[in-house]
Amino acid sequence: GVANGKIVDIGEAGAPDVERLIELAPDAIITSPLSNAPYGRVEKTGIPQIKCVDYMEPTPLGRAEWIRFQALFFGKEESADSLFWQTVKAYEEIKALTQQVKKRPSIVTEKKYGAVWYLPGGKSYMAHFLEDAGATVGKEIDQQVGSVGWPFETVFEKYGDADFWLIKYNRPRDMSYEDLKKEYAPYSKFAAYKNRRIYTCNTAEVSYYEEVPVHPDYLLKDLVAIFHPELLPEHQLRYYKAMEN
Numbered sequence: 303g304v305a306n307g308k309i310v311d312i313g314e315a316g317a318p319d320v321e322r323l324i325e326l327a328p329d330a331i332i333t334s335p336l337s338n339a340p341y342g343r344v345e346k347t348g349i350p351q352i353k354c355v356d357y358m359e360p361t362p363l364g365r366a367e368w369i370r371f372q373a374l375f376f377g378k379e380e381s382a383d384s385l386f387w388q389t390v391k392a393y394e395e396i397k398a399l400t401q402q403v404k405k406r407p408s409i410v411t412e413k414k415y416g417a418v419w420y421l422p423g424g425k426s427y428m429a430h431f432l433e434d435a436g437a438t439v440g441k442e443i444d445q446q447v448g449s450v451g452w453p454f455e456t457v458f459e460k461y462g463d464a465d466f467w468l469i470k471y472n473r474p475r476d477m478s479y480e481d482l483k484k485e486y487a488p489y490s491k492f493a494a495y496k497n498r499r500i501y502t503c504n505t506a507e508v509s510y511y512e513e514v515p516v517h518p519d520y521l522l523k524d525l526v527a528i529f530h531p532e533l534l535p536e537h538q539l540r541y542y543k544a545m546e547n
Contacts (some may be wrong), residue, residue, distance in 0.1 A: 318344060330375075337489065360447045361430050362518030363390055369516050387514075393434075393517035396526055399533045400436030407465035409437045409531050410457070410494065414486070418451040421461075431518070435525035436533075439467070454488065466529065467494035468542065470503045477502055478546040500545040501528055510541050 304311065310326060313319040317333065320343045323331070330350040332355060345351065352375075356368035366389050373382030409432050411421060421445025422428035423441060429439045452460075471477060479500070483490045494500050503510055512520045518538055527537040 305447070320344060320347060320372050320441055323347065323349070324438070332372075356515065360425055362427065362434070362522070363393060365427065365515050366390075366518050389517060389519055393522055396519060396522045397434045400526060400530060401435065403530055403533075406436055406438045407529045408461070408463070409439060409466050409468060409529075410461035410464040410492065411468045413469060413482075413489070414454050414457070419454055419457045420449040420451050421457065423448055431522060431525060434531055435522055437525070437529050440472040454486075458488070458491065462491065462539060463493045465494065465499060466490060469500065470505060470547075472505045474506065476504055476507075476543070476546055480547075498545070498547070501542040502545050503541045503543075509540050514541075 310322070312322050312326070323344065324347055328349060330352050331344065332352045332354050333344075335353045335355060354368070354372070356365050359368070361364040367386055370379070370382045370386055373379050402430050411428065412420065422432070424439065425445050425447045426449065432439045469477070469482075479490075479495065479498070482495070482500070489495060505511060510521075523534065523537055524539050527534040527539060528542060
């Protein structure tokens with residue numbers, strides 16, 4: 303880890319410590335080619351860059367398959383292939399449970415950030431999760447692969463009566479309904495708030511961002527258990543929990 307020097311801090315992705323990077327003399331650097339990322343100084347070092355664009359994959363299994371690419375650099379191709387196909391099998395088995403559901407609940411996700419509320423586009427990564435879990439994400443509204451930003455009023459108009467509300471956050475203490483109302487009183491007008499059908503994921507407590515990219519089946523199982531509990535009556539939620547009163 304960091305304490306014993308096996309993991310070295312070279313600063314933020316957008317502003318790495320180039321001098322420290324040169325001292326380490328790695329065989330290669332794995333980067334995410336984000337727009338406007340200032341990698342110019344890094345490129346001048348001559349150290350090969352491996353650009354990893356897994357975050358651009360619009361489907362859960364498409365993103366998970368990047369483990370096979372990354373395994374090439376460690377000679378672990380066989381292990382990665384085995385793990386990936388196990389994940390595919392698990393994901394498809396869970397997805398199959400929802401294909402005949404009679405009612406697909408409507409979902410609203412996250413909260414507003416400043417004056418904008420970002421929601422998953424109809425063909426986005428999260429939209430695929432929700433659809434595979436037997437829910438609907440309003441695909442008739444837009445077909446974007448990324449997120450869609452709307453003002454609060456528009457979100458409330460389109461999703462105010464959503465059956466469930468999923469919120470991720472990172473904080474020392476879990477959020478309650480009262481906390482949410484104090485943060486922004488109009489949140490309490492949502493049907494999911496009134497009906498106590500909000501589920502939260504505190505990423506300070508669970509390994510959501512670390513696990514889900516390679517194990518989308520874990521998240522899918524949570525979502526199915528929330529939306530259609532009768533399909534997975536024995537499942538213990540891994541990431542999400544019912545919001546506290």
